[in-house]
Amino acid sequence: MQAFIGALDAVIGGLRGGAVALLALAALLATLAWAVRARKVSPFGGLARFVRTNVDPLFGPVDRGFPEDGVVAALDNAAIVVAPMLLRGRHKSSRSRRADR
Numbered sequence: 001m002q003a004f005i006g007a008l009d010a011v012i013g014g015l016r017g018g019a020v021a022l023l024a025l026a027a028l029l030a031t032l033a034w035a036v037r038a039r040k041v042s043p044f045g046g047l048a049r050f051v052r053t054n055v056d057p058l059f060g061p062v063d064r065g066f067p068e069d070g071v072v073a074a075l076d077n078a079a080i081v082v083a084p085m086l087l088r089g090r091h092k093s094s095r096s097r098r099a100d101r
Contacts (some may be wrong), residue, residue: 016085023082029055030075
């Protein structure tokens with residue numbers, strides 16, 4: 001049973017790390033999309049073309065719901081999903097450490 005719990009703990013830790021990595025990637029892509037929309041980068045450069053062809057379609061469904069601030073809404077949604085997972089993991093591990101003492 002201990003081996004199963006240890007394996008499950010490892011899987012949950014991996015999922016938590018993956019969620020954080022996914023949130024970081026979403027933040028990077030959202031920042032790029034914002035920079036192109038706000039014309040912080042040249043609208044005809046290679047980076048802007050890459051963002052318009054590859055990144056904007058990812059944020060399209062969010063933009064249709066919140067056209068004026070779709071990228072910010074996407075980051076908010078991702079943070080709302082990831083933050084409880086991270087906080088619950090910390091709280092649970094600190095509680096289990098106290099029980100082991």
